[in-house]
Amino acid sequence: MADPVLYIGNKNYSSWSFRPWIGMRTAGIAFEEKLVPFDMAAGNPAFKTFSPTGKVPVLVDGDVTVWESLAILDHVARRHPESALWPEKPADRTMAMAMSSEMMSSFLALRSACPMNMRRERKQIETSRAVLADVARIQALWSQCLEKSGGPFLFGTFSIADAMYAPVINRLDVYAFETTPIVSGYMARMKELPAWREWETAGRAEPWIVDEDEA
Incomplete structure (x- = not known):
């Protein structure tokens, strides 16, 4: 099964992209990164080709598309319980x-x-x-x-x-x-x-x- 694809924005600025990226990377969850840069406050019109909200981040995991940082992290935590991304207690x-x-x-x-x-x-x-x-x-x-x-x-x-x-x-x-x-x-x-x-x-x-x- 192919690794999920995480679409992100500029690493210097995109705080919402940083959240799932650092979570998945630190937990050792494999993913393909696709960076689509923006140079304007409104983002980038190209986001609409893969994002239902026209924003980043977005995770495409097989036939499942997940937007919003917390939803992405929760999705991968459930897919990879061994990652212990949610505390045990x-x-x-x-x-x-x-x-x-x-x-x-x-x-x-x-x-x-x-x-x-x-x-x-x-x-x-x-x-x-x-x-x-x-x-x-x-x-x-x-x-x-x-x-x-x-x-x-x-x-x-x-x-x-x-x-x-x-x-x-x-x-x-x-x-x-x-x-x-x-x-x-x-x-x-x-x-x-x-x-x-x-x-x-x-x-x-x-x-x-x-x-x-x-x-």
Whole structure:
């Protein structure tokens, strides 16, 4: 059976593409990568040839097409239970799903003001109270999980929750937000993952530039 195909956008900018990519790569789930770049805020009209929403990411797994990052990760976790992408303990699985769903629906102020950018020079920007509230909420979530699990990742071993929050690590880093020691340590461990380094290296090497105000 052929490997599934994961369609993604620019590695420097596409936070939603990064989520399933780092999850599958870290879990050792084989897939074929197809990068379709965008150089505009609206994306790329070519996305509509493979994506029912006209957006990325999209996973094509045989006759099944899955869009949305969390749905892709859940699909591959069920197809590959040996990957342990969802935590083993039922209570932890529920928490990981709740956190991942919150990432999908929340933190709009942070996501709007601080787009993911792998090659951005590390420096602060003026931020609103809403952005700072998002950062505080995220740090509280991470700290709660890390204190309970003991790390190195949110639920001990790498999970879908880590994949869903991976782009936030880039945001907190390159926009130079102040982080607690437990959060800083977690961010450093995530950035040491081979999959993270592979993605970041590729993103930094890309030729496409999207204006930060439009990303």
